Amino acid sequence: MSDRGRAPGAPGPTVADESEAAILARILPLLPAAPAATIGPGDDAAVVAAVDGRFVVTTDLMVHGPDFRLAWSTPWELGWKAVATNLSDVAAMGARPTALVLALAVTPDMPVASLEEFAGGVSEAVAALSPGCGVVGGDLSVSETFTIAVTAFGDLEGRAPVLRSGARVGDVVAVSGVLGEAAAALQLLFRDGVDEDGVPDRALTAALRKRHGEMLAAQFAPRPPVGDGVLAARAGATSMLDLSDGLARDAARIAAASGVGIAFDGATLGRDVALALRGGEDHSLLATFPATAELPGGFRAVGRVVDPATGALTCDGVVVDPVGWDPYVGWDGGRG
Amino acid sequence: MSDRGRAPGAPGPTVADESEAAILARILPLLPAAPAATIGPGDDAAVVAAVDGRFVVTTDLMVHGPDFRLAWSTPWELGWKAVATNLSDVAAMGARPTALVLALAVTPDMPVASLEEFAGGVSEAVAALSPGCGVVGGDLSVSETFTIAVTAFGDLEGRAPVLRSGARVGDVVAVSGVLGEAAAALQLLFRDGVDEDGVPDRALTAALRKRHGEMLAAQFAPRPPVGDGVLAARAGATSMLDLSDGLARDAARIAAASGVGIAFDGATLGRDVALALRGGEDHSLLATFPATAELPGGFRAVGRVVDPATGALTCDGVVVDPVGWDPYVGWDGGRG
Numbered sequence: 085m086s087d088r089g090r091a092p093g094a095p096g097p098t099v100a101d102e103s104e105a106a107i108l109a110r111i112l113p114l115l116p117a118a119p120a121a122t123i124g125p126g127d128d129a130a131v132v133a134a135v136d137g138r139f140v141v142t143t144d145l146m147v148h149g150p151d152f153r154l155a156w157s158t159p160w161e162l163g164w165k166a167v168a169t170n171l172s173d174v175a176a177m178g179a180r181p182t183a184l185v186l187a188l189a190v191t192p193d194m195p196v197a198s199l200e201e202f203a204g205g206v207s208e209a210v211a212a213l214s215p216g217c218g219v220v221g222g223d224l225s226v227s228e229t230f231t232i233a234v235t236a237f238g239d240l241e242g243r244a245p246v247l248r249s250g251a252r253v254g255d256v257v258a259v260s261g262v263l264g265e266a267a268a269a270l271q272l273l274f275r276d277g278v279d280e281d282g283v284p285d286r287a288l289t290a291a292l293r294k295r296h297g298e299m300l301a302a303q304f305a306p307r308p309p310v311g312d313g314v315l316a317a318r319a320g321a322t323s324m325l326d327l328s329d330g331l332a333r334d335a336a337r338i339a340a341a342s343g344v345g346i347a348f349d350g351a352t353l354g355r356d357v358a359l360a361l362r363g364g365e366d367h368s369l370l371a372t373f374p375a376t377a378e379l380p381g382g383f384r385a386v387g388r389v390v391d392p393a394t395g396a397l398t399c400d401g402v403v404v405d406p407v408g409w410d411p412y413v414g415w416d417g418g419r420g
Numbered sequence: 421m422s423d424r425g426r427a428p429g430a431p432g433p434t435v436a437d438e439s440e441a442a443i444l445a446r447i448l449p450l451l452p453a454a455p456a457a458t459i460g461p462g463d464d465a466a467v468v469a470a471v472d473g474r475f476v477v478t479t480d481l482m483v484h485g486p487d488f489r490l491a492w493s494t495p496w497e498l499g500w501k502a503v504a505t506n507l508s509d510v511a512a513m514g515a516r517p518t519a520l521v522l523a524l525a526v527t528p529d530m531p532v533a534s535l536e537e538f539a540g541g542v543s544e545a546v547a548a549l550s551p552g553c554g555v556v557g558g559d560l561s562v563s564e565t566f567t568i569a570v571t572a573f574g575d576l577e578g579r580a581p582v583l584r585s586g587a588r589v590g591d592v593v594a595v596s597g598v599l600g601e602a603a604a605a606l607q608l609l610f611r612d613g614v615d616e617d618g619v620p621d622r623a624l625t626a627a628l629r630k631r632h633g634e635m636l637a638a639q640f641a642p643r644p645p646v647g648d649g650v651l652a653a654r655a656g657a658t659s660m661l662d663l664s665d666g667l668a669r670d671a672a673r674i675a676a677a678s679g680v681g682i683a684f685d686g687a688t689l690g691r692d693v694a695l696a697l698r699g700g701e702d703h704s705l706l707a708t709f710p711a712t713a714e715l716p717g718g719f720r721a722v723g724r725v726v727d728p729a730t731g732a733l734t735c736d737g738v739v740v741d742p743v744g745w746d747p748y749v750g751w752d753g754g755r756g
Binding site for chain 1: 458459462463464465466467468469470471473474475476477478479480481483484485486487509510512513515519521522523524525528556557558559561562563564565567569571572573574576581583584660661662751753755
């Protein structure tokens with residue numbers, strides 16, 4: 085974890101100074117191997133076991149500018165977050181993550197040491213969130229814009245996938261993981277992590293880390309409850325998704341896909357109910373369970389599935405607008 | 421195919437004008453569905469059949485600047501090429517392509533119509549090169565740099581994967597597909613498709629298309645012999661790879677992985693032997709077969725696997741430098 089808070093831009097050779105082969109020779113040993121890979125990196129493609137005759141697959145991009153700022157996040161944190169957000173999507177299907185592929189487009193001036201830190205974040209995220217998963221392949225290119233594309237795979241172990249469309253009136257609505265914390269951190273960063281011109285600032289962020297380290301970690305290195313995805317499926321979850329766009333917007337997706345309404349109990353949503361409902365990027369799991377089910381793992385009840393005639397989305401009886409809170413929406417081209 | 425030669429920048433709304441949901445609603449119906457998908461796009465992840473208990477996976481980035489120029493390639497061609505290059509990697513393992521995921525980072529000023537053309541290229545490439553494959557999921561983001569990340573999957577249908585490491589002394593070396601044509605097109609473009617300052621020029625490229633359409637197609641919309649990958653595996657290929665970096669460099673990879681030498685017969689390499697050996701991006705298949713095997717599909721013999729003591733790589737007895745030809749190497753930051 086020693087590189088976790090280290091600023092990017094460490095001295096040493098840059099990507100432009102070294103061949104792709106030389107860079108990969110430094111990075112690949114830092115990445116976790118996947119036990120599920122029968123053929124790993126090094127050929128035209130990898131071969132991965134899919135024991136029950138199916139595999140779960142999800143892909144996500146993180147782009148410098150709209151998705152992260154280099155003055156705020158360290159390379160270690162970017163590696164961690166790219167893995168965590170994809171593992172959470174696999175978990176939301178009720179699957180156990182088995183493998184990842186990782187395609188990076190990096191700027192020519194990026195220090196190779198920063199790529200090593202990135203790989204360290206990938207490795208530690210896998211170890212912490214889903215041990216037994218690993219990296220089976222990837223690609224490395226240069227670009228004007230640092231871009232991270234992760235594709236993640238999972239094993240349903242014979243179970244049916246848990247979709248967004250299975251919620252039934254009377255089910256319990258439950259969440260595992262934090263609510264609103266990633267958004268609170270981003271609010272803080274946009275307020276106190278920028279200079280007078282609104283540009284993300286590394287020194288100001290370093291100061292914020294000292295006072296609000298845990299809060300910022302929810303944004304920079306989220307810890308989705310990956311293992312709870314399988315537990316939810318085993319406990320009979322009728323629907324599930326990864327909370328990436330805020331509880332209100334994501335719950336509205338389950339409501340629409342399932343043809344139901346969802347009624348939240350505000351008292352279960354923490355001190356700042358508005359932020360819990362609208363804050364994005366928590367990567368917690370939202371699921372519905374039969375009323376008789378015992379909630380597994382870290383799940384706690386936050387509401388009920390109701391007849392849609394009573395309103396698609398309410399909290400304590402008040403209609404909730406299914407809008408997420410995301411300051412990157414309508415990206416203005418800023419990077420920093 | 422009507423959009424194939426159409427210039428990008430068609431009028432109409434741009435990516436910044438529309439919501440992600442509205443754009444996806446226009447794009448998704450244009451993409452081919454995959455029969456292997458038991459759960460397709462629309463949930464946190466897709467579920468894809470892997471009948472023999474394994475899946476082949478490969479990922480590749482295409483980045484505006486180092487990998488393509490918008491004054492040269494149309495959106496239709498970029499969609500085609502992104503698919504073709506990834507299908508070729510699946511084929512090179514001896515697998516049948518089953519599914520793709522597609523992550524796009526597009527500039528806010530890109531017309532949504534260009535994204536529709538891109539989807540058309542994806543769809544027609546799948547139909548032409550590997551019918552039965554399809555798109556099972558994806559991601560869409562904004563970026564300063566148009567970036568295309570494709571991850572492709574394949575089914576080995578119970579066969580062992582064909583690796584780079586299985587070539588044996590005495591094997592026949594064979595190629596299916598063109599040699600040097602993609603590089604010849606790129607030479608032409610860097611000579612006659614740029615303005616006085618060396619910047620890629622759309623009008624000059626349109627003129628080149630009229631005179632050299634077929635030649636340019638090898639670069640803009642390559643047609644790798646995807647089906648020949650399975651045929652090679654069935655015929656007992658001992659090693660195989662996708663020719664992306666030139667015959668010399670890629671043959672050297674088989675030689676190194678297998679611990680053998682490779683001796684090319686120059687008379688089999690066409691009129692421009694140097695370009696055939698050094699030209700990249702052909703996405704043809706290079707394979708080795710037992711001397712007794714009947715060469716399948718489009719494969720023709722181009723040399724022999726020899727004892728490495730006689731030289732790792734030779735052509736007509738002359739040592740070949742295992743260097744590819746790629747004018748993008750040492751990318752100067754140019755885009756156009």
